[in-house]
Amino acid sequence: SQTIHQWPATLVQPVGSPLSLECTVEGTSNPNLYWYRQAAGRGLQLLFYSVGIGQISSEVPQNLSASRPQDRQFILSSKKLLLSDSGFYLCAWSRPGEETQYFGPGTRLLVL
Amino acid sequence: DQQVKQNSPSLSVQEGRISILNCDYTNSMFDYFLWYKKYPAEGPTFLISISSIKDKNEDGRFTVFLNKSAKHLSLHIVPSQPGDSAVYFCAAVSDSSYKLIFGSGTRLLVRP
Numbered sequence: 001s002q003t004i005h006q007w008p009a010t011l012v013q014p015v016g017s018p019l020s021l022e023c024t025v026e027g028t029s030n031p032n033l034y035w036y037r038q039a040a041g042r043g044l045q046l047l048f049y050s051v052g053i054g055q056i057s058s059e060v061p062q063n064l065s066a067s068r069p070q071d072r073q074f075i076l077s078s079k080k081l082l083l084s085d086s087g088f089y090l091c092a093w094s095r096p097g098e099e100t101q102y103f104g105p106g107t108r109l110l111v112l
Numbered sequence: 113d114q115q116v117k118q119n120s121p122s123l124s125v126q127e128g129r130i131s132i133l134n135c136d137y138t139n140s141m142f143d144y145f146l147w148y149k150k151y152p153a154e155g156p157t158f159l160i161s162i163s164s165i166k167d168k169n170e171d172g173r174f175t176v177f178l179n180k181s182a183k184h185l186s187l188h189i190v191p192s193q194p195g196d197s198a199v200y201f202c203a204a205v206s207d208s209s210y211k212l213i214f215g216s217g218t219r220l221l222v223r224p
C-alpha cells in the first residue's frame with residue numbers, strides 16, 4: 001500500500017529564516033506530487049506540482065520554491081520566511097493520469 | 113474568482129439523521145469531482161468521487177449526486193455518526209489539468 005510522509009509536523013520559525021519541508025511517498029513509482037497551503041479558515045490552495053524528477057510547475061508567485069530531487073521526494077523551501085507564510089502545508093500525490101489525490105498529514109508552520 | 117463554492121460554512125445534524133453538504137461550481141470544463149474529509153491538524157482524507165458521465169455514486173453511507181445542468185453537487189451521509197464531525201471539502205478538476213480546485217469547506221457537527 002502507498003503511504004505519504006511529511007516532516008516536521010509542527011514548525012515555529014522567525015521571520016527571515018529559511019524553510020525546508022520534506023515529503024516522501026512510498027509504495028508507488030513516478031507519482032505526481034503536489035504542495036498545498038491551507039491558511040486559517042480557508043480552503044486549500046495549490047502551490048506547486050510535479051510530474052517527474054526536476055519538473056516543477058508553480059501555481060502562485062511567492063517567496064516559496066519546490067524541488068523534486070528524487071522520484072518520490074518533494075521539498076518545499078524558502079530563503080526568507082514572511083509572516084504571511086504561516087499556515088498548514090500539505091503534500092499530496094496521485095497516480096499519473098488519475099485525478100484523485102492523496103494527502104499527507106501536513107506541517108503546521110508558524111512564522112513569528 | 114471562486115470556481116468551486118461551498119456556501120454553508122457549517123452544518124449541525126442529529127446523530128442518525130441525514131447530512132447533506134452542498135457544492136456549486138462555475139467552470140463547465142470540470143469533469144471530475146471529489147469530496148474530502150478533514151480533521152483538525154490532519155491532512156484531508158479522500159471520501160468519494162464522481163465523474164461527469166454519472167449523476168450518482170454511492171459508497172456505504174456516502175452518496176454523491178451531480179447535477180451538471182445546475183453545476184451543483186452534494187454529499188449525503190446516511191445515517192450520520194458523531195465520528196463524521198469534521199470539515200468537508202469538495203474539489204473539482206478538468207481532464208486537461210492536474211489542478212484540483214477546492215471549495216472553502218463546510219464544518220459538519222453531528223450531535224449525539
